[in-house]
Amino acid sequence: MTKKLTAALIVAAALAASAPAFAEEPVLGLAAIDLQNSFFVRMKEAGDVAAKDYGVKTTWQSAEGSLEKQVAIIENFINQKVAAILVDPIDKNAVIPVLKKAAEAGIPVITMGNKVEAGTNYSTLYPDYDNMSVVAEALGKSIGGKGEVALLVGSRGNFVSDTREKGFVDTMAKKFPDIKIVGIEPTGWDAAKATNAAQTWLTTYPDLKGIGCISDSLCLAADSVASALGKNLLYGGYDGDEEMHELIDNGKQVIDVLTGAYRVGYWNIAVAARLGKGEKLPYDLYMPTYFVTSDATAEKLKADGLTFPYINTAKAKIESKNYTEQLGPSLPASAMTSAK
Template structure:
């Protein structure tokens, strides 16, 4: 891990990064950039798709993406970022393993005059020029509102909702929990906070087997991602419990297929990782050119229910949702 540098060298664009969108009168974008990308892990379909989206966007713009996988190791990520600095990349994208442990690397990049952009997970440091992600609290609330609407349409009062959580203490977990809870608060329904299944389907299968025995009166499952929700759905199907409504987050195409087929999967929120990668490369190119960029760029989300499921292409692993989120 690098030591903190007493004299920080900020590049020009980072000082005024609070502007919404890109500045109109700004330097032209350079071509043939080298952009570094330090990814937290590839042990997740979401992060593989995020990488694919970034690579496609870099190639389309004539740039080279130098991609390094930290594999969940903070020390490796710090070493990887130092390697990108040594290579003299034009910008560095970081999906941090830990929001604090990577700060020395962020400062080292800033001292070298290299703009740093975070994606999906943010860093607790002001040296980052921009963060590209989605509002997970809003996503959780969208799903909660869709669940409420379905329960109301079915005439159900006082439903027991079991929540299968992501990772203990994780920012995404807390936001998706809090957003969902805010939607349910004040209704007649109750939420039972289930175990942390680490966003892994197999873990959710095991958890749901125990939860169904402990709470046979469950009416709704809300999982912090669709992969866990689908694991719960498997157990419910095997137990003949098609009366239990299922909801998740992320917009996995498999979840949308269940929804379109008229099953009991009632809601998810879109989280297209390829588009997230695309937007991140666009912001990195602007930052490398010294242009002003937004401090936070929301790549956009939308609730999906049976009413609008046909509106979203789902040929890939995740349903496609590409709203215009960057000012022109």
């Protein structure tokens, strides 16, 4: 055998030996509620950045609001033997059997934004009840402590939606006996359904003063209707979408909660990547959030007896996209969570 041939065989063997590293790149399967809502679109955008940073591949599948389709997607991920499964459950109880099946197959499961009791699943959470209580109090004080309000929610059985709804309703009942919640409408995070609900409410309750939303895109849809009808409503929302900044700065949205779609997307993929590579993390992980309001609104609320730590929209714009620095692979595992 010639020296050239021997060298070529050595090079070929080296290349062949390196090939499995690419083939074995961990694959994460994500079962989203949908991939049309702007929040979920941004989650995926930042999640794809996290995948590159962490050296994993991601497969995003939309359940299109269907529980049956979401379960089928998870079943498919189990059959594919992905490294980890992420799911934003449409119904936190209905998905338990299939999540247990994934755990039995040795696949780490992350329930995003949901506390799901499925055994060994990991839950990426936010302080939703407490945050939405502050949202309700800010909205209640801003409308003068009396009158009619309504609430746009996601879907019944979804942990995030249910917890935020409870925080809002409990706080209104406890602190504002003269405020009546005239409607609570499940929308499935669909802006069209939020638009229809807002139109119905504004027709049925001409004295409606405000609308709370468990997700910003729902408030944005409601405001489009109110503006078209010449109604001046106040809003309290959740997510920290940049589209809300104009409403915050002009005082129509009295408060928002920044989880940040980009931060949430990056964070969840980062958690899944670490678990898929064998890192140890707590089963319950909490993402730090921020209250967002204008300086002028914060002063008004302070004068009315409500104070809370907040950032303005200029600061929120920076923090919402600071995910790589906050949660990147160079940071220790403790960066993935904070105290509740």
